[in-house]
Each structure stands twice: as C-alpha cells, then as structure tokens.
Amino acid sequence: MDNLYTQPEHIVDAPLDEVVAELKRLDPDGIRWASVVRHTYDVIYNGQETGRYQWDQLMKTEKTHFGTLFEIYGQREFGFADGDETDYRIAGHQVDAKWSQKSGGWMLPPEVFDELALVATGNDHKSIWSLGIIRVTDDVRRSSKNRDAKTQLHAQGASKITWVWRDAPLRPNILLQLPPDTVKKILSSKSGTAKVAQLFREAEGMIVHRNSVSTVAEQLDAQRRVRGGSGGARTLLAPEGYVILSGSYHRDIAAELGVPVPLSDEYISVRVVPTGDGSGTRIGDRNWRRATTEDTITVPAPIVKDKKGRQIES
Incomplete structure (x- = not known):
C-alpha cells in the first residue's frame, strides 16, 4: 500500500502531527486499518444470516451503527486508551473517531470541538477507504447545528484534513x-x-x-x-x-x-x-x-489436499 500521507497548509499543530506519526508507526502500510474497515462492512452486512452484501441493503439504523462498530474495532485492533470525552487517546492526545459513508459527511458533537477528530470513509463498490486527522476548530466547521448540537466540516474546512491514507485499497467484496x-x-x-x-x-x-x-x-x-x-x-x-x-x-x-x-x-x-x-x-x-478459453476439459481437476495429504474441509 502506497504512503498516502498528505499534509495541507495549516498552522503548526504538534499534537496533530504526533497523532499522525503514531498512526503511521502502528500501521505503516495501512493494512491494519484496511482490515478494520473490511471487517466492519462484513459484520454490518451479516451476510451469513441475511444474505446481504452491499450498503443499499442495510436499514437506516444499521447504517448509523456502522460508525460505532468502526470505532470499536479500531480500538480493539490498536489498543487505544479511552479519551476523557473522546473515543481514543493516541500519542497522549484526545481523538474522536468518526465514520461517514460519504466524504465530508461526518457528524461532529460538541465534545470534539477544538479536539482532534479521526475522520474515515470508504466505498465497498470501489474497494477504497480513506482516513485522516483534523482539529475541529471554529474555522473548519459549520456554524449551523442539528438538535443534538452536532455540526459538520464546511468545504473549506474539509480541505484542512491531514490525510494519512487517501483512497487506499480495500480488500474486494x-x-x-x-x-x-x-x-x-x-x-x-x-x-x-x-x-x-x-x-x-x-x-x-x-x-x-x-x-x-x-x-x-x-x-x-x-x-x-x-x-x-x-x-x-x-x-x-x-x-x-x-x-x-x-x-x-x-x-x-x-x-x-x-x-x-x-x-x-x-x-x-x-x-x-x-x-x-x-x-x-x-x-x-x-x-x-x-486452462485457456480454447481448452476443452476432458480430465477432471484434482481435489486439493492439505500439506499432509489429507482431504481438507475448507
């Protein structure tokens, strides 16, 4: 996986840089975070019981729950400590994890204002995912809020995200x-x-x-x-x-x-x-x-076995 770290023009923010460095230290190629994203999709589809395999088949409540599962599996994978009011503490700093199926759609509660947010998104059809860090200051978020006092990044604010991985490959479905x-x-x-x-x-x-x-x-x-x-x-x-x-x-x-x-x-x-x-x-x-498309099958393929010569179950 390519190094997709991109640093926007922004004021010096040492804690942000330290969090980005820690994320890269823990997962230099992004393989572990990609696994978290893949696992979250597969769990929310619950295909073994439901036969579902794509986002549009989910109920609204399940789509909302995706972000919670992503947060949980991320913490489980990396062992991040809990923040005081945020989801994680990374490199000693408060970080809140946010997922949106649409880039820019992250809902930001008051407890993350002026703190660092780990924002992530993905597209299972395109087999890509992205993850970045931003400090949620007044100048990057919208002034309007919903009834839960949550808001979003405005377009200019989203341009301030430090992308650690951007459109990185996701194991295909x-x-x-x-x-x-x-x-x-x-x-x-x-x-x-x-x-x-x-x-x-x-x-x-x-x-x-x-x-x-x-x-x-x-x-x-x-x-x-x-x-x-x-x-x-x-x-x-x-x-x-x-x-x-x-x-x-x-x-x-x-x-x-x-x-x-x-x-x-x-x-x-x-x-x-x-x-x-x-x-x-x-x-x-x-x-x-x-075989090529021109080959005619006249001899059955072998039934593969394990390394000890036993017929395998899976």
Whole structure:
C-alpha cells in the first residue's frame, strides 16, 4: 500500500502531527486499518444470516451503527486508551473517531470541538477507504447545528484534513465485483452448495473471501460447502476442470498457476488442464496448468489436499 500521507497548509499543530506519526508507526502500510474497515462492512452486512452484501441493503439504523462498530474495532485492533470525552487517546492526545459513508459527511458533537477528530470513509463498490486527522476548530466547521448540537466540516474546512491514507485499497467484496445479473444467477441456485459452486464458476481467477461464501450459502457451516468429498463444491466442480485453492494451504499452487494468491481467509478457483509433458504445477499425481478459453476439459481437476495429504474441509 502506497504512503498516502498528505499534509495541507495549516498552522503548526504538534499534537496533530504526533497523532499522525503514531498512526503511521502502528500501521505503516495501512493494512491494519484496511482490515478494520473490511471487517466492519462484513459484520454490518451479516451476510451469513441475511444474505446481504452491499450498503443499499442495510436499514437506516444499521447504517448509523456502522460508525460505532468502526470505532470499536479500531480500538480493539490498536489498543487505544479511552479519551476523557473522546473515543481514543493516541500519542497522549484526545481523538474522536468518526465514520461517514460519504466524504465530508461526518457528524461532529460538541465534545470534539477544538479536539482532534479521526475522520474515515470508504466505498465497498470501489474497494477504497480513506482516513485522516483534523482539529475541529471554529474555522473548519459549520456554524449551523442539528438538535443534538452536532455540526459538520464546511468545504473549506474539509480541505484542512491531514490525510494519512487517501483512497487506499480495500480488500474486494467479490459480490460487488461481479455483474449484478451474475450475482442474481448465483443466488438463484437451490441449495447452499450449488450456490457456492456457482460462485466459484463465475469468479474463476478472482479472490473470494470466506464471508462471501457465507453470504451466498446462508448456512452456519458455510465453509463446509467448499470441501472435497460428497456434497462439496470442490467435488461438483472437479469434472468441469475447476480446482478451489485455499489461502491456508495452497498459496504456492496459486502462485505457480499465475493467479492472485489468496490470504488465509480467502479462496480462489482456477480452471485447469493436465500438461502431459512435465511442465506446469504439480497437484496430486499430475502436472497442471491454467486452462485457456480454447481448452476443452476432458480430465477432471484434482481435489486439493492439505500439506499432509489429507482431504481438507475448507
């Protein structure tokens, strides 16, 4: 992740600079904050129980609750101390955490006036997020307030945000990366396993997070829908040439096949054919390569196993 620290022209504010420096020290590449954002989206969707996977499917109260969860998960990830009246104390300074789905939409209560605010936003469709720090002084906030005495930054005030990360990459939500008609097709399958199998057909060569599997299956044992053996997507898809790789066991295979390498909580499906000449990637007792659109599948794909040769459950 690129260093996206941008410093606007502003008066010297040593506490602000110290907070920014501490955020960068704790998370130089922004990977941990990106994980907080991803986790908050996934928890608020609650896909395993609801089948939801995008912001527009949430109720108004859930959208409002997103900021609270973001604050909680941020504190849990980094172990920030509580502030006196603000959410956090970072580098010894009071900092209030604010999330808005729309950049500039942060609601600022009186307790953050003249204090530092950690303002964050994201877009799951675009797979991006941003996080910055600003001191909420009179000259950056609107004079108008709502009935709770909360206000917002005005346009000029928002330009004073010190962005620590700006439009940084967010781990993709595969159900937002695929065309809507394709997602509809996936979800129209009759059983949880059939839905999971269709997901891996449609998302060949793309990273699929475990949460997306749970959302599609809508079952408590969703990850077992991936397994090999009877009743799993691996077995259903093998005759069609698909192998489903787990980030916990098959990262080397993914790299050798030339596809994105999944993390430990991710999968990737790859359509493969045997090479017959000793080239390619060794899986089981044969060598394989990624199939092209011109290849006809005549040999079932292998059912991948763990490092000890056992058939894996997920």
